[in-house]
Amino acid sequence: MPEPERLRADAARNRAAILRATEEMLARHHPRQISMEQVAAAAGVGKGTVFHRFGSRYGLMRALMQERAQDLQIAITTGPPPLGQGAPPRARLLAFLTAVVEVVARNKGLLAALGPEAPVTTAPEQQPREEHPVYRSWHGHISHLVHQQRQDLDADMLAHVLLATLHSEPILNALEHGDANRLDRTLRDVVTGLLPG
Template sequence: MTEVRRERADAARNRRAILEAAERLLAEYPPEQVSMERIAAAAGVGKGTVFHRFGSRAGLMRELMVERAHALREAVTDGPPPLGPGAAPRDRLSAFLDAVVEVVGRNKGLLAALGETATAARDSDEDAREQHSVYRFWHGHISGLIAEERPDLDAELLAHILLGALRSGPIVHLLGQGEARRLAESLRLLATGALEA
Protein backbone atom coordinates (compact mmCIF):
# COMPACT_ATOMS: atom_id res chain seq x y z
CA MET A 1 0.00 0.00 0.00
CA THR A 2 2.82 2.42 0.87
CA GLU A 3 4.62 1.58 -2.38
CA VAL A 4 1.45 2.26 -4.39
CA ARG A 5 0.99 5.64 -2.67
CA ARG A 6 4.66 6.53 -3.23
CA GLU A 7 4.28 5.59 -6.89
CA ARG A 8 1.21 7.80 -7.23
CA ALA A 9 2.96 10.70 -5.47
CA ASP A 10 5.97 10.26 -7.78
CA ALA A 11 3.71 10.19 -10.84
CA ALA A 12 1.91 13.35 -9.72
CA ARG A 13 5.24 15.07 -9.01
CA ASN A 14 6.59 14.03 -12.43
CA ARG A 15 3.44 15.28 -14.17
CA ARG A 16 3.70 18.65 -12.43
CA ALA A 17 7.44 18.92 -13.23
CA ILE A 18 6.85 18.08 -16.89
CA LEU A 19 4.02 20.60 -17.30
CA GLU A 20 5.98 23.35 -15.55
CA ALA A 21 9.08 22.62 -17.65
CA ALA A 22 7.03 22.72 -20.86
CA GLU A 23 5.46 26.05 -19.92
CA ARG A 24 8.84 27.55 -18.96
CA LEU A 25 10.47 26.42 -22.20
CA LEU A 26 7.57 27.65 -24.33
CA ALA A 27 7.90 31.06 -22.67
CA GLU A 28 11.62 31.18 -23.55
CA TYR A 29 11.88 29.49 -26.96
CA PRO A 30 9.91 29.22 -30.21
CA PRO A 31 7.64 26.15 -30.12
CA GLU A 32 9.66 24.34 -32.80
CA GLN A 33 12.67 24.38 -30.44
CA VAL A 34 10.74 22.78 -27.57
CA SER A 35 11.12 19.06 -28.10
CA MET A 36 10.02 16.23 -25.83
CA GLU A 37 13.69 15.54 -25.10
CA ARG A 38 14.26 19.13 -24.02
CA ILE A 39 11.15 19.09 -21.81
CA ALA A 40 12.22 15.83 -20.21
CA ALA A 41 15.70 17.20 -19.45
CA ALA A 42 14.26 20.42 -17.97
CA ALA A 43 11.82 18.41 -15.84
CA GLY A 44 14.54 16.05 -14.62
CA VAL A 45 12.79 12.94 -15.93
CA GLY A 46 13.45 10.46 -18.71
CA LYS A 47 12.04 11.00 -22.18
CA GLY A 48 10.11 7.74 -21.79
CA THR A 49 8.34 9.14 -18.73
CA VAL A 50 7.08 12.10 -20.75
CA PHE A 51 5.82 9.88 -23.58
CA HIS A 52 4.30 7.40 -21.13
CA ARG A 53 2.37 10.14 -19.32
CA PHE A 54 1.26 12.26 -22.30
CA GLY A 55 1.54 9.97 -25.33
CA SER A 56 2.90 12.59 -27.71
CA ARG A 57 4.02 16.19 -27.96
CA ALA A 58 0.49 17.12 -29.07
CA GLY A 59 -0.91 15.34 -26.02
CA LEU A 60 1.43 17.24 -23.70
CA MET A 61 0.56 20.60 -25.27
CA ARG A 62 -3.14 19.86 -25.10
CA GLU A 63 -2.87 18.81 -21.45
CA LEU A 64 -1.02 22.00 -20.54
CA MET A 65 -3.60 24.23 -22.24
CA VAL A 66 -6.50 22.30 -20.76
CA GLU A 67 -4.99 22.62 -17.29
CA ARG A 68 -4.71 26.40 -17.67
CA ALA A 69 -8.25 26.54 -19.04
CA HIS A 70 -9.60 24.46 -16.13
CA ALA A 71 -8.00 26.80 -13.61
CA LEU A 72 -9.79 29.69 -15.32
CA ARG A 73 -13.04 27.73 -15.34
CA GLU A 74 -12.80 27.15 -11.59
CA ALA A 75 -12.23 30.86 -11.03
CA VAL A 76 -15.32 31.64 -13.12
CA THR A 77 -17.59 29.13 -11.41
CA ASP A 78 -16.32 29.25 -7.81
CA GLY A 79 -14.02 32.25 -7.48
CA PRO A 80 -14.70 35.71 -6.11
CA PRO A 81 -16.29 38.44 -8.23
CA PRO A 82 -15.88 40.04 -10.63
CA LEU A 83 -14.49 36.94 -12.38
CA GLY A 84 -16.64 34.63 -10.29
CA PRO A 85 -20.37 34.88 -9.54
CA GLY A 86 -21.84 37.91 -7.84
CA ALA A 87 -20.86 40.79 -10.13
CA ALA A 88 -22.81 42.52 -12.89
CA PRO A 89 -22.62 40.73 -16.28
CA ARG A 90 -20.59 43.52 -17.94
CA ASP A 91 -18.07 43.51 -15.05
CA ARG A 92 -17.78 39.74 -15.25
CA LEU A 93 -17.33 39.94 -19.02
CA SER A 94 -14.49 42.46 -18.70
CA ALA A 95 -12.83 40.37 -15.99
CA PHE A 96 -13.18 37.19 -18.07
CA LEU A 97 -11.74 38.77 -21.21
CA ASP A 98 -8.78 40.01 -19.13
CA ALA A 99 -8.31 36.51 -17.71
CA VAL A 100 -8.50 34.83 -21.13
CA VAL A 101 -5.92 37.26 -22.55
CA GLU A 102 -3.70 36.58 -19.51
CA VAL A 103 -3.90 32.81 -20.13
CA VAL A 104 -3.27 33.26 -23.84
CA GLY A 105 -0.52 35.84 -23.27
CA ARG A 106 1.27 33.71 -20.71
CA ASN A 107 1.00 30.71 -22.98
CA LYS A 108 1.55 32.22 -26.43
CA GLY A 109 4.16 29.58 -27.20
CA LEU A 110 1.68 26.98 -26.11
CA LEU A 111 -0.97 28.35 -28.48
CA ALA A 112 1.53 28.31 -31.32
CA ALA A 113 2.45 24.72 -30.46
CA LEU A 114 -1.22 23.80 -30.39
CA GLY A 115 -1.57 25.46 -33.79
CA GLU A 116 1.22 23.23 -35.08
CA THR A 117 -0.71 20.20 -33.88
CA ALA A 118 -4.02 21.26 -35.45
CA THR A 119 -3.60 18.73 -38.24
CA ALA A 120 -2.89 16.00 -35.72
CA ALA A 121 -5.91 17.10 -33.70
CA ARG A 122 -8.10 16.68 -36.77
CA ASP A 123 -6.94 13.08 -36.88
CA SER A 124 -7.71 12.48 -33.21
CA ASP A 125 -11.28 12.80 -31.99
CA GLU A 126 -10.09 12.94 -28.37
CA ASP A 127 -7.71 15.86 -29.00
CA ALA A 128 -10.35 17.74 -30.98
CA ARG A 129 -12.95 17.21 -28.25
CA GLU A 130 -10.58 18.54 -25.55
CA GLN A 131 -9.71 21.66 -27.53
CA HIS A 132 -13.34 22.22 -28.45
CA SER A 133 -14.47 21.78 -24.83
CA VAL A 134 -12.22 24.67 -23.77
CA TYR A 135 -13.52 26.86 -26.59
CA ARG A 136 -17.12 25.83 -25.88
CA PHE A 137 -16.82 26.86 -22.24
CA TRP A 138 -15.17 30.19 -23.06
CA HIS A 139 -17.72 30.89 -25.80
CA GLY A 140 -20.66 29.80 -23.66
CA HIS A 141 -19.59 31.99 -20.76
CA ILE A 142 -19.03 35.08 -22.92
CA SER A 143 -22.25 34.65 -24.87
CA GLY A 144 -24.19 34.02 -21.65
CA LEU A 145 -22.92 37.23 -20.07
CA ILE A 146 -23.67 39.24 -23.22
CA ALA A 147 -27.18 37.77 -23.42
CA GLU A 148 -27.80 38.50 -19.74
CA GLU A 149 -26.79 42.14 -20.18
CA ARG A 150 -28.31 42.65 -23.64
CA PRO A 151 -30.84 39.98 -24.68
CA ASP A 152 -31.46 41.88 -27.93
CA LEU A 153 -27.93 41.24 -29.27
CA ASP A 154 -26.62 38.22 -31.19
CA ALA A 155 -24.61 37.06 -28.19
CA GLU A 156 -23.49 33.83 -29.85
CA LEU A 157 -21.91 35.59 -32.82
CA LEU A 158 -20.36 38.38 -30.72
CA ALA A 159 -18.69 35.76 -28.52
CA HIS A 160 -17.22 34.04 -31.60
CA ILE A 161 -15.92 37.39 -32.88
CA LEU A 162 -14.27 38.26 -29.54
CA LEU A 163 -12.62 34.84 -29.22
CA GLY A 164 -11.71 34.68 -32.91
CA ALA A 165 -9.51 37.73 -32.46
CA LEU A 166 -7.24 35.68 -30.18
CA ARG A 167 -6.39 33.27 -32.99
CA SER A 168 -5.47 35.76 -35.69
CA GLY A 169 -1.86 36.03 -36.83
CA PRO A 170 -1.39 39.72 -36.01
CA ILE A 171 -2.81 39.22 -32.50
CA VAL A 172 -0.57 36.21 -31.82
CA HIS A 173 2.35 38.33 -33.04
CA LEU A 174 1.39 41.16 -30.66
CA LEU A 175 1.21 38.70 -27.78
CA GLY A 176 4.67 37.49 -28.73
CA GLN A 177 5.87 41.06 -28.27
CA GLY A 178 4.37 41.26 -24.79
CA GLU A 179 1.30 43.30 -25.77
CA ALA A 180 -1.24 41.31 -23.72
CA ARG A 181 -2.34 44.39 -21.79
CA ARG A 182 -3.00 46.31 -24.99
CA LEU A 183 -5.04 43.40 -26.35
CA ALA A 184 -7.07 43.09 -23.14
CA GLU A 185 -7.90 46.80 -23.19
CA SER A 186 -9.01 46.63 -26.82
CA LEU A 187 -11.17 43.53 -26.27
CA ARG A 188 -12.82 45.22 -23.29
CA LEU A 189 -13.45 48.28 -25.43
CA LEU A 190 -15.06 46.17 -28.16
CA ALA A 191 -17.22 44.27 -25.68
CA THR A 192 -18.28 47.42 -23.83
CA GLY A 193 -19.06 49.17 -27.10
CA ALA A 194 -21.26 46.28 -28.20
CA LEU A 195 -23.14 46.31 -24.89
CA GLU A 196 -23.74 50.05 -25.10
CA ALA A 197 -24.69 50.21 -28.79
Protein backbone atom coordinates in the same frame (compact mmCIF):
# COMPACT_ATOMS: atom_id res chain seq x y z
CA MET B 1 4.07 6.09 3.08
CA PRO B 2 2.68 2.98 1.32
CA GLU B 3 4.31 2.23 -2.04
CA PRO B 4 1.24 2.92 -4.31
CA GLU B 5 0.62 6.23 -2.56
CA ARG B 6 4.27 7.24 -2.94
CA LEU B 7 4.17 6.33 -6.64
CA ARG B 8 1.01 8.42 -7.12
CA ALA B 9 2.66 11.37 -5.37
CA ASP B 10 5.76 10.99 -7.57
CA ALA B 11 3.60 10.81 -10.70
CA ALA B 12 1.67 13.95 -9.67
CA ARG B 13 4.94 15.80 -8.98
CA ASN B 14 6.36 14.72 -12.35
CA ARG B 15 3.21 15.81 -14.17
CA ALA B 16 3.28 19.21 -12.50
CA ALA B 17 7.00 19.63 -13.28
CA ILE B 18 6.47 18.69 -16.94
CA LEU B 19 3.56 21.11 -17.38
CA ARG B 20 5.44 23.89 -15.59
CA ALA B 21 8.51 23.33 -17.78
CA THR B 22 6.33 23.35 -20.90
CA GLU B 23 4.67 26.61 -19.89
CA GLU B 24 8.06 28.22 -19.16
CA MET B 25 9.36 27.13 -22.58
CA LEU B 26 6.22 28.43 -24.30
CA ALA B 27 6.98 31.86 -22.86
CA ARG B 28 10.05 31.92 -25.11
CA HIS B 29 9.29 29.60 -28.04
CA HIS B 30 6.51 28.59 -30.43
CA PRO B 31 5.18 25.07 -29.73
CA ARG B 32 6.75 23.80 -32.97
CA GLN B 33 10.17 24.73 -31.58
CA ILE B 34 9.71 22.66 -28.42
CA SER B 35 10.61 18.97 -28.41
CA MET B 36 9.59 16.35 -25.89
CA GLU B 37 13.29 15.84 -25.14
CA GLN B 38 13.71 19.51 -24.25
CA VAL B 39 10.67 19.40 -21.99
CA ALA B 40 11.96 16.28 -20.22
CA ALA B 41 15.36 17.88 -19.61
CA ALA B 42 13.80 21.11 -18.32
CA ALA B 43 11.45 19.17 -16.02
CA GLY B 44 14.22 16.92 -14.71
CA VAL B 45 12.52 13.70 -15.81
CA GLY B 46 13.28 11.04 -18.38
CA LYS B 47 12.05 11.43 -21.95
CA GLY B 48 10.10 8.19 -21.55
CA THR B 49 8.15 9.69 -18.64
CA VAL B 50 6.93 12.56 -20.83
CA PHE B 51 5.96 10.23 -23.71
CA HIS B 52 4.32 7.73 -21.35
CA ARG B 53 2.18 10.39 -19.66
CA PHE B 54 1.27 12.57 -22.67
CA GLY B 55 1.89 10.42 -25.76
CA SER B 56 2.90 13.23 -28.12
CA ARG B 57 3.71 16.91 -28.22
CA TYR B 58 0.08 17.56 -29.13
CA GLY B 59 -1.04 15.54 -26.10
CA LEU B 60 1.29 17.57 -23.89
CA MET B 61 0.05 20.91 -25.25
CA ARG B 62 -3.56 19.79 -24.91
CA ALA B 63 -3.02 18.71 -21.29
CA LEU B 64 -1.44 22.07 -20.45
CA MET B 65 -4.28 23.99 -22.07
CA GLN B 66 -6.88 21.86 -20.29
CA GLU B 67 -5.19 22.38 -16.94
CA ARG B 68 -5.04 26.16 -17.37
CA ALA B 69 -8.63 26.18 -18.59
CA GLN B 70 -9.68 24.08 -15.59
CA ASP B 71 -8.05 26.61 -13.24
CA LEU B 72 -10.04 29.34 -14.98
CA GLN B 73 -13.25 27.28 -14.81
CA ILE B 74 -12.82 26.86 -11.06
CA ALA B 75 -12.36 30.62 -10.69
CA ILE B 76 -15.55 31.23 -12.72
CA THR B 77 -17.70 28.78 -10.78
CA THR B 78 -16.41 29.04 -7.21
CA GLY B 79 -14.10 32.04 -7.11
CA PRO B 80 -14.88 35.55 -5.91
CA PRO B 81 -16.36 38.21 -8.18
CA PRO B 82 -15.84 39.76 -10.61
CA LEU B 83 -14.51 36.58 -12.27
CA GLY B 84 -16.79 34.41 -10.14
CA GLN B 85 -20.51 34.76 -9.62
CA GLY B 86 -21.97 37.80 -7.92
CA ALA B 87 -20.82 40.57 -10.28
CA PRO B 88 -22.83 42.11 -13.16
CA PRO B 89 -22.44 40.32 -16.52
CA ARG B 90 -20.28 43.05 -18.08
CA ALA B 91 -17.86 43.09 -15.12
CA ARG B 92 -17.63 39.29 -15.25
CA LEU B 93 -16.97 39.34 -19.00
CA LEU B 94 -14.23 41.95 -18.66
CA ALA B 95 -12.58 39.94 -15.86
CA PHE B 96 -12.88 36.74 -17.90
CA LEU B 97 -11.30 38.24 -21.03
CA THR B 98 -8.43 39.61 -18.93
CA ALA B 99 -7.89 36.13 -17.46
CA VAL B 100 -8.01 34.51 -20.92
CA VAL B 101 -5.47 37.01 -22.30
CA GLU B 102 -3.24 36.18 -19.34
CA VAL B 103 -3.45 32.44 -20.06
CA VAL B 104 -2.77 32.91 -23.77
CA ALA B 105 0.06 35.39 -23.15
CA ARG B 106 1.74 32.94 -20.75
CA ASN B 107 1.38 30.13 -23.31
CA LYS B 108 2.06 31.93 -26.58
CA GLY B 109 0.92 29.97 -29.60
CA LEU B 110 -0.62 27.21 -27.50
CA LEU B 111 -4.15 27.70 -28.83
CA ALA B 112 -2.77 27.82 -32.37
CA ALA B 113 -0.97 24.53 -31.75
CA LEU B 114 -4.29 22.95 -30.82
CA GLY B 115 -6.07 24.21 -33.91
CA PRO B 116 -6.76 22.43 -37.19
CA GLU B 117 -3.72 23.95 -38.92
CA ALA B 118 -1.25 21.83 -36.92
CA PRO B 119 0.35 18.93 -38.83
CA VAL B 120 -1.89 15.89 -38.98
CA THR B 121 1.10 13.60 -38.38
CA THR B 122 1.62 15.03 -34.89
CA ALA B 123 -2.05 15.32 -33.97
CA PRO B 124 -4.23 12.67 -35.61
CA GLU B 125 -6.89 13.14 -32.92
CA GLN B 126 -7.35 16.85 -33.65
CA GLN B 127 -10.77 18.32 -34.15
CA PRO B 128 -12.03 21.66 -35.43
CA ARG B 129 -11.10 24.41 -32.98
CA GLU B 130 -14.73 25.25 -32.20
CA GLU B 131 -15.31 21.65 -31.07
CA HIS B 132 -12.37 21.66 -28.65
CA PRO B 133 -13.68 21.41 -25.04
CA VAL B 134 -11.73 24.50 -23.93
CA TYR B 135 -13.04 26.57 -26.83
CA ARG B 136 -16.61 25.37 -26.24
CA SER B 137 -16.40 26.22 -22.55
CA TRP B 138 -14.98 29.72 -23.14
CA HIS B 139 -17.41 30.40 -25.98
CA GLY B 140 -20.37 29.30 -23.88
CA HIS B 141 -19.36 31.49 -20.96
CA ILE B 142 -18.82 34.60 -23.12
CA SER B 143 -22.07 34.16 -25.07
CA HIS B 144 -24.03 33.61 -21.84
CA LEU B 145 -22.69 36.82 -20.27
CA VAL B 146 -23.29 38.84 -23.45
CA HIS B 147 -26.86 37.53 -23.67
CA GLN B 148 -27.52 38.42 -20.03
CA GLN B 149 -26.46 42.02 -20.69
CA ARG B 150 -27.90 42.54 -24.19
CA GLN B 151 -30.46 40.18 -25.65
CA ASP B 152 -30.52 42.14 -28.93
CA LEU B 153 -26.95 41.11 -29.85
CA ASP B 154 -25.95 37.88 -31.59
CA ALA B 155 -24.17 36.59 -28.49
CA ASP B 156 -23.09 33.36 -30.18
CA MET B 157 -21.31 35.15 -33.05
CA LEU B 158 -19.84 37.84 -30.82
CA ALA B 159 -18.27 35.15 -28.63
CA HIS B 160 -16.67 33.61 -31.75
CA VAL B 161 -15.39 37.04 -32.83
CA LEU B 162 -13.82 37.78 -29.44
CA LEU B 163 -12.16 34.37 -29.25
CA ALA B 164 -10.99 34.56 -32.87
CA THR B 165 -8.72 37.45 -31.95
CA LEU B 166 -6.68 35.07 -29.79
CA HIS B 167 -5.86 32.86 -32.79
CA SER B 168 -4.86 35.48 -35.35
CA GLU B 169 -1.23 35.83 -36.41
CA PRO B 170 -1.03 39.59 -35.74
CA ILE B 171 -2.34 39.07 -32.21
CA LEU B 172 0.00 36.15 -31.51
CA ASN B 173 2.88 38.24 -32.87
CA ALA B 174 1.86 41.12 -30.60
CA LEU B 175 1.86 38.77 -27.63
CA GLU B 176 5.33 37.59 -28.66
CA HIS B 177 6.41 41.23 -28.27
CA GLY B 178 4.85 41.57 -24.82
CA ASP B 179 1.66 43.38 -25.87
CA ALA B 180 -0.74 41.43 -23.62
CA ASN B 181 -1.83 44.60 -21.80
CA ARG B 182 -2.54 46.29 -25.12
CA LEU B 183 -4.71 43.36 -26.23
CA ASP B 184 -6.52 43.36 -22.89
CA ARG B 185 -7.23 47.12 -23.15
CA THR B 186 -8.52 46.73 -26.71
CA LEU B 187 -10.85 43.86 -25.81
CA ARG B 188 -12.13 45.92 -22.87
CA ASP B 189 -12.79 48.84 -25.24
CA VAL B 190 -14.80 46.57 -27.53
CA VAL B 191 -16.84 45.07 -24.68
CA THR B 192 -17.54 48.39 -22.94
CA GLY B 193 -18.58 49.89 -26.28
CA LEU B 194 -21.03 47.08 -26.95
CA LEU B 195 -22.19 46.55 -23.37
CA PRO B 196 -22.51 49.95 -21.72
CA GLY B 197 -22.64 49.87 -17.92
